[in-house]
Amino acid sequence: MKSPRQPPPASLAGLRRGLVLRANSLVVTVYGDAIAPRAQSVWLGSLIGVAMLFGLSARLVRTSVFRLTADNWFDVTRVGRRSFYGLSPQGVLRVQHADRRIYEFNLPTWDGRWTLLLLDPRMRASMRQQLKRELLWESFGQLSVGMFAHPHANHRSLREILAAAGAEAQVAVLTAQSLERYAQQPLQTLMHDTFKLAKVEQAWLQFIARFAPLDAQVERLGPSDAFYARTLLIHEYRRVLLRDPNLPQALLPEDWPGVRARQLCEHLYSRLLAPSEEFLCANFLTTDGALLATPQAISQRLTRPFGT
Structure with missing residues (x-):
């Protein structure tokens, strides 16, 4: 196994600046984005080594994994003195729900x-x-x-x-x-207040400002840095998406930045996918040996129609 402990280059410092990375949340991001589609159990030592890229200590990662296991996210398998963690049935269900939201870049036409x-x-x-x-x-x-x-x-x-x-x-x-004979403004006002769209709009603008400069750097990134960038991209996208109601265009303000953020995430993810997958396969040990090559569940994310 290669050592993933080299810190990311200074050119990627802007991606991390100002972010508060909690171990539990980051572990869930890594599993949901990279491990769950392979349905494998990962050695805790591999996870600890990779988490060091993000400044997380071994103690924090162990504590996080133990808590997530207690919360029925993970099942543990022990092989000799090594512990391997895979998603529990409930964890798989949680990830599948999140997956349908995170990677549905093409929104449907609303029927009202x-x-x-x-x-x-x-x-x-x-x-x-x-x-x-x-x-x-x-x-x-x-x-x-x-x-x-x-x-x-x-x-x-x-x-x-x-x-x-x-x-x-x-x-x-x-x-x-809605009935056509009645005004639509009350509904738009209700949605704006219910979903706190002003705060969501600001979060999307910050997401765009943070990740848009990455596009000019992708071709120069090695596997480790591509994985680092891909994980932060999805981690932050997931965080903002949790607050976004995903409303139809008819109910959104004009030039809603969530649309641009979605397009940016899809574009960057597609460019980072191949080198980051190379890093994953070289640095994660599972109960089956090496991590499986990129499954269709990952490669098809960028072409999957809504609701599948």
């Missing part, structure tokens, strides 16, 4: 219909909190304590969320549509 969820007021508080966390990640907006809305929900993900929470019998799923 909304998916509305009405939660049973007698629902347990613990179930309500779990559902709220998952629904907000899926870009549902919370209109009131027991009502959530989404303009183009992924119903496969929604069914899986309700099933995982055991809430199918306590959530009504409806469709709604």
